[in-house]
Amino acid sequence: MLDIALVHYPVYNKNHEIIGSAVTNLDLHDLARAGRTYGVGAVYIVTPFADQQELVKEIVGHWQDGYGAQYNKDRKEALTVIEICTDLDELFERVTKARQGRPTILATCASCQDKMVSFQDVRGAVEKKENVLLLFGTAWGLTEQVFTMVDGTLPPIIGSGDYNHLSVRSAVAIMLDRILGTRD
Amino acid sequence: MLDIALVHYPVYNKNHEIIGSAVTNLDLHDLARAGRTYGVGAVYIVTPFADQQELVKEIVGHWQDGYGAQYNKDRKEALTVIEICTDLDELFERVTKARQGRPTILATCASCQDKMVSFQDVRGAVEKKENVLLLFGTAWGLTEQVFTMVDGTLPPIIGSGDYNHLSVRSAVAIMLDRILGTRD
Numbered sequence: 511m512l513d514i515a516l517v518h519y520p521v522y523n524k525n526h527e528i529i530g531s532a533v534t535n536l537d538l539h540d541l542a543r544a545g546r547t548y549g550v551g552a553v554y555i556v557t558p559f560a561d562q563q564e565l566v567k568e569i570v571g572h573w574q575d576g577y578g579a580q581y582n583k584d585r586k587e588a589l590t591v592i593e594i595c596t597d598l599d600e601l602f603e604r605v606t607k608a609r610q611g612r613p614t615i616l617a618t619c620a621s622c623q624d625k626m627v628s629f630q631d632v633r634g635a636v637e638k639k640e641n642v643l644l645l646f647g648t649a650w651g652l653t654e655q656v657f658t659m660v661d662g663t664l665p666p667i668i669g670s671g672d673y674n675h676l677s678v679r680s681a682v683a684i685m686l687d688r689i690l691g692t693r694d
Numbered sequence: 695m696l697d698i699a700l701v702h703y704p705v706y707n708k709n710h711e712i713i714g715s716a717v718t719n720l721d722l723h724d725l726a727r728a729g730r731t732y733g734v735g736a737v738y739i740v741t742p743f744a745d746q747q748e749l750v751k752e753i754v755g756h757w758q759d760g761y762g763a764q765y766n767k768d769r770k771e772a773l774t775v776i777e778i779c780t781d782l783d784e785l786f787e788r789v790t791k792a793r794q795g796r797p798t799i800l801a802t803c804a805s806c807q808d809k810m811v812s813f814q815d816v817r818g819a820v821e822k823k824e825n826v827l828l829l830f831g832t833a834w835g836l837t838e839q840v841f842t843m844v845d846g847t848l849p850p851i852i853g854s855g856d857y858n859h860l861s862v863r864s865a866v867a868i869m870l871d872r873i874l875g876t877r878d
Binding site: 540547584588667674686 | 874
């Protein structure tokens with residue numbers, strides 16, 4: 511089973527300072543819809559800020575129980591995959607409990623890192639029913655500290671040249687397709 | 695060369711009525727960043743509404759010449775790929791002129807259609823320097839009329855089951871990766 515987490519702390523800002531970023535409404539929708547389409551277990555939203563956790567609950571609640579649930583049943587269904595976590599320790603604990611064993615934890619990044627594993631490897635692991643947790647950073651990406659906490663790193667998504675500044679929404683979609691998508 | 699277009703008219707609303715949809719700020723950013731990462735020629739935003747065209751110009755202008763240009767040079771670079779068109783006729787004319795010949799025009803959809811071509815075929819065509827234009831619909835998708843105007847249709851993105859309600863931002867990212875991405 512593949513689980514994914516969108517991490518709002520600790521991440522870098524553009525000046526390479528460690529910050530907690532704000533939750534973006536469309537991140538929740540796009541990750542939930544992609545997660546549900548590709549059959550991920552859960553999409554964890556990691557933020558230590560109580561007001562941001564409240565915001566996530568309000569957004570999900572609107573589409574689960576509020577007007578949104580009537581308006582768009584597909585969206586209601588997608589948002590069931592969203593879970594909220596305070597920090598990475600809680601995330602790792604909860605996924606370990608849900609999957610009855612610690613998953614392989616992999617970070618993603620826009621530039622090369624150590625401990626690289628291929629998309630093909632992760633695809634194979636998930637096909638063999640192994641549990642994998644993917645971490646995605648918001649803002650200018652996961653901090654170096656996070657990379658010391660994980661088992662490996664997925665390669666950056668390289669396009670046609672030296673520009674690879676995808677939104678996290680795009681990066682999640684592409685990586686889910688590489689790991690779980692059908693191949694024509 | 696691959697060009698892509700995000701179509702706001704004619705598309706369906708949830709009641710299968712033909713409408714013009716509103717431009718979404720993050721669509722411009724995500725499509726521009728994905729387009730620039732994968733080396734597409736241009737990202738055309740198709741809308742007949744003058745106020746919506748003005749909105750696109752304001753957003754692009756903010757990141758090209760305004761405060762955004764100072765704040766984030768990567769974003770400035772990405773948004774150079776955005777072009778504005780009034781309707782599909784103008785789109786087809788402008789791409790034909792830019793590519794010195796009519797491209798193969800393909801529609802995308804979330805359910806099966808006639809005239810299906812595979813991602814592999816499109817990948818091969820672009821590698822052979824042929825010109826391809828991909829149309830993406832907003833809201834509940836491109837109308838039937840649009841499918842009569844195109845040369846073919848890309849397959850819907852199927853995940854693990856019967857749920858395939860991706861955002862257009864995710865669909866664009868995945869399709870660009872399937873057609874132009876490196877393979878590990």
